[in-house]
Amino acid sequence: xxxxxxxxxxxEFDAIRAMLDVWGPRARGxxxxxxxxxxxxxxxLVVSTDTSVDNVHFRRTWISARDIGYRATMxxxxxxxxxxxxxLGVLLAMVVPEADRAALxxxxxxxxxxxxxxxxxxxxxxxxxxATLSLGLTVLGAAARPLTRGGARHGDAIWVTGALGGxxxxxxxxxxxxxxxxxxxxxxxxxxARVAAGQLLGAAGATATVDLSDGLVADLRHIAHAxxxxxxxxxxxxxxxxxxxxxxxxxxxxxxxxxFTAGDGFDAQAFTTATGLPVTRIGHIDAGAPGVTVTxxxxxxxxxxxxxxxxx
Amino acid sequence: xxxxxxxxxxxEFDAIRAMLDVWGPRARGxxxxxxxxxxxxxxxLVVSTDTSVDNVHFRRTWISARDIGYRATMxxxxxxxxxxxxxLGVLLAMVVPEADRAALxxxxxxxxxxxxxxxxxxxxxxxxxxATLSLGLTVLGAAARPLTRGGARHGDAIWVTGALGGxxxxxxxxxxxxxxxxxxxxxxxxxxARVAAGQLLGAAGATATVDLSDGLVADLRHIAHAxxxxxxxxxxxxxxxxxxxxxxxxxxxxxxxxxFTAGDGFDAQAFTTATGLPVTRIGHIDAGAPGVTVTxxxxxxxxxxxxxxxxx
Numbered sequence: 001x002x003x004x005x006x007x008x009x010x011x012e013f014d015a016i017r018a019m020l021d022v023w024g025p026r027a028r029g030x031x032x033x034x035x036x037x038x039x040x041x042x043x044x045l046v047v048s049t050d051t052s053v054d055n056v057h058f059r060r061t062w063i064s065a066r067d068i069g070y071r072a073t074m075x076x077x078x079x080x081x082x083x084x085x086x087x088l089g090v091l092l093a094m095v096v097p098e099a100d101r102a103a104l105x106x107x108x109x110x111x112x113x114x115x116x117x118x119x120x121x122x123x124x125x126x127x128x129x130x131a132t133l134s135l136g137l138t139v140l141g142a143a144a145r146p147l148t149r150g151g152a153r154h155g156d157a158i159w160v161t162g163a164l165g166g167x168x169x170x171x172x173x174x175x176x177x178x179x180x181x182x183x184x185x186x187x188x189x190x191x192x193a194r195v196a197a198g199q200l201l202g203a204a205g206a207t208a209t210v211d212l213s214d215g216l217v218a219d220l221r222h223i224a225h226a227x228x229x230x231x232x233x234x235x236x237x238x239x240x241x242x243x244x245x246x247x248x249x250x251x252x253x254x255x256x257x258x259x260f261t262a263g264d265g266f267d268a269q270a271f272t273t274a275t276g277l278p279v280t281r282i283g284h285i286d287a288g289a290p291g292v293t294v295t296x297x298x299x300x301x302x303x304x305x306x307x308x309x310x311x312x
Numbered sequence: 313x314x315x316x317x318x319x320x321x322x323x324e325f326d327a328i329r330a331m332l333d334v335w336g337p338r339a340r341g342x343x344x345x346x347x348x349x350x351x352x353x354x355x356x357l358v359v360s361t362d363t364s365v366d367n368v369h370f371r372r373t374w375i376s377a378r379d380i381g382y383r384a385t386m387x388x389x390x391x392x393x394x395x396x397x398x399x400l401g402v403l404l405a406m407v408v409p410e411a412d413r414a415a416l417x418x419x420x421x422x423x424x425x426x427x428x429x430x431x432x433x434x435x436x437x438x439x440x441x442x443a444t445l446s447l448g449l450t451v452l453g454a455a456a457r458p459l460t461r462g463g464a465r466h467g468d469a470i471w472v473t474g475a476l477g478g479x480x481x482x483x484x485x486x487x488x489x490x491x492x493x494x495x496x497x498x499x500x501x502x503x504x505a506r507v508a509a510g511q512l513l514g515a516a517g518a519t520a521t522v523d524l525s526d527g528l529v530a531d532l533r534h535i536a537h538a539x540x541x542x543x544x545x546x547x548x549x550x551x552x553x554x555x556x557x558x559x560x561x562x563x564x565x566x567x568x569x570x571x572f573t574a575g576d577g578f579d580a581q582a583f584t585t586a587t588g589l590p591v592t593r594i595g596h597i598d599a600g601a602p603g604v605t606v607t608x609x610x611x612x613x614x615x616x617x618x619x620x621x622x623x624x
Contacts, residue, residue, distance in 0.1 A: 010526075010530070031461075031538070032395070032460050032461055032462075032538070033360060033390075033391040033395055033521075033522060034358045034359055034360035034391045034392060034394070034395045034453070034458075035358070035359050035360065036356050036395075036458050037356065037357040037358075037359060038356055038357070039351040039356075039357050041353055044350055044351075045348070045349040045350070045351050046346045046347070046348055047346055047347050047349060047359075047436065047450075047452065048345060048347065048403075048436060048438075049361075049403045049404075049405045049436065049438050049450050050438050051407060051438050051440050051448065053441070053442035054442075055443065056440055056441050057440070078345075079345040082346070083344070085346065091359065091360075091361045091450065092361075093361045093362075093363045093405070093448050093450075095365055095444070095446055124359065124360060124361065125361060126360075126362050126363050126448075128363050128368055128369070129368050130365040130368050131366075131367065131443065132442055132443040132446075134407055134442060134446065136405050136438075136448045138361050138405075139346075140357070141346070146346075146348050149343075150344075210345060214322075226343070226344070
C-alpha cells in the first residue's frame with residue numbers, strides 16, 4: 001500500500017500532488033521532512049547523485065519532456081548498476097522555470113517510467129522555481145559487496161556490455177541540424193541502465209566496473225587510475241551500434257553500458273544467458289603505468305576526447 | 313584516514329580536485345560511481361534532498377559564496393534534525409555557470425564549514441555546467457525510530473526551539489535596499505540546523521516534529537494535516553529575535569528551528585540543559601478539523617502567507 005503524508009496548501013504542494021497522481025504506486029511515503037528507507041542487514045547503502053541540466057545534458061528540441069525525465073533517471077540508476085547494487089529508491093530534485101510548469105507532469109511521467117523499468121520507487125524529492133530546468137536524481141541502492149573501479153588486476157580481460165556509439169551519433173546528427181536514426185535516437189532518449197546485469201557481475205567474477213557515462217576511453221581511464229594498472233583496448237573489437245563508427249563507439253558518452261574487468265573465470269556466454277545482454281571482450285589489463293592505450297590492428301592510435309560536461 | 317579513488321583528466325575532475333583540497337578530511341571516499349555508506353544494524357536510513365537556487369533561495373548580492381554553501385547545507389541537514397536522525401553524510405550536486413567557476417572553492421568551503429559544524433562528512437556529489445547556479449544537497453542519516461509529522465495527539469502542547477523572525481527580517485531589509493541587523497543577517501546567512509536537539513526529541517517525549525522551513529504557521533499546518541488534528545497557537549507567546557515582530561516570527565521561513573508537539577511528560581528545562589537550546593510553549597493540539605488557528609490575547613487573528621518557493 002502506498003501512503004503519503006498529507007500536504008498543506010501552496011503551489012509547491014499542488015505541483016507535488018500532480019506528480020504523485022502521475023506516479024501512483026511508484027511513489028512511496030512522500031511528504032515528511034525526509035524519507036525513511038530500510039537497508040537490509042548485512043548490506044551497505046550505495047548512493048549517488050546525478051543532475052541533468054537543460055542545454056548541457058539535453059536540449060528540449062531534441063527529445064520530449066517525458067524522455068528527459070526517463071533519461072535523467074536512468075543516467076543516475078546506471079551508477080548503482082556500476083556498483084552492483086540493487087535499487088532501493090530514488091529522490092527527484094527538480095528546478096522548474098515558470099514556462100515549464102505545464103510540462104511538469106510529463107517530466108514526472110518519464111521519471112515514473114524509468115523507476116518502473118528498473119523495478120524501484122520514488123521515495124522523496126524537492127521542487128523549486130529557477131531560471132534553468134534541471135533534474136537532480138539521487139539513487140539509493142544496497143549491496144552486500146559493492147563493486148568499485150579499484151580492483152582491476154594485471155592479466156584481467158576488459159569487457160563491455162551492449163553496442164556503442166548511439167548517443168554520440170544522435171547528438172552529432174541533431175547538432176548538424178539533422179535527425180538521428182531511430183536506433184541512435186532511442187539510445188539517447190531512452191537509455192537502459194544495466195541494473196540487473198550489474199548485480200550479477202560480482203558473482204560472475206568482475207574485478208572492477210564503471211558505467212559508460214564519460215565515454216569508453218575516459219571511463220576506462222578511471223578504472224586504470226583507481227586500480228593502478230594499464231589498460232589496452234583494440235578499436236576493431238568494439239561492439240558498434242548499426243550506423244555508428246568505431247571511433248564514435250570509443251568516445252560516445254552517456255551510453256550507460258558497463259565496462260568491467262574480469263579474470264579467466266568469467267563465462268561470457270553464461271552471463272549473456274542470465275542477463276540477455278551481449279558482452280564483448282575488447283582488451284586486457286597489464287602492468288604499465290596507469291592509463292589507457294588504444295590500438296587498431298596492433299598499431300597504437302590516438303583517440304582524443306571523452307565526455308566532460310564542463311566542455312559541452 | 314581519508315581515501316579517494318583517483319580521478320582522470322578533464323575540467324570536471326579539476327573542479328572536484330579543487331573542492332577535495334578545500335574539504336580535506338571532511339570528504340570521504342569520493343571518486344567511484346557511487347558512495348558506500350554503512351547504516352548501523354537496527355537503524356533505518358533517513359534521507360532528504362534540498363536544492364538552493366540563485367535568485368530563488370538567495371541572491372549573491374546579499375551573502376558571500378561561502379555563506380551560500382553553508383546555508384544550503386544546513387537547510388538540508390535541518391530535515392534530518394526534524395526526523396531525529398544522526399547524520400551519516402551528505403552529497404553535493406552543484407550546477408555552476410561559467411562566471412561562477414572562480415568562486416567554486418568558496419561555495420565548497422561553506423559546505424565544508426557546515427558539515428564540520430554538524431559533525432558529518434561529504435561522501436559524494438556531482439558537478440555540472442549550467443546557466444543558473446544551484447546547490448543540491450542530499451543528506452543521509454540514521455535513526456532507530458525516526459520522528460515524523462504524523463504523531464500529534466489531542467492534548468499535546470506545541471513547542472518551538474530558538475527565537476524567530478530573523479531570516480524574514482533580513483530578506484525584507486535587503487529587498488528594501490537596506491542592510492539587516494547583524495543578528496538577522498546571521499540567521500539567514502549562517503543558520504544552524506538543530507541536529508543534536510532533534511536526536512534527543514524522541515526520548516524527551518516529542519510526538520511530532522517538523523523543521524521551520526516554510527514558516528511557523530505553514531509548517532504547523534503540515535503537522536496538523538499529517539496528524540489529523542487541529543493546532544492553536546498564541547501569537548503573543550512566540551519567541552521573537554531582537555528587532556523582529558510577532559507577525560514576522562509567525563511567517564518567517566527558512567528558520568531551521570524545530571516545531572514539535574509533546575504530552576505533559578516533556579521537561580523543557582531538562583531539554584534546554586541537555587541541548588543548550590531554549591524551547592518555548594506556543595500553543596496546544598485539540599480535536600478540531602485539521603488546520604491551524606492563531607490567537608492574539610485570546611482573539612482569533614488571520615496570519616496569511618507562509619513561505620512557498622514557487623512564489624518567491
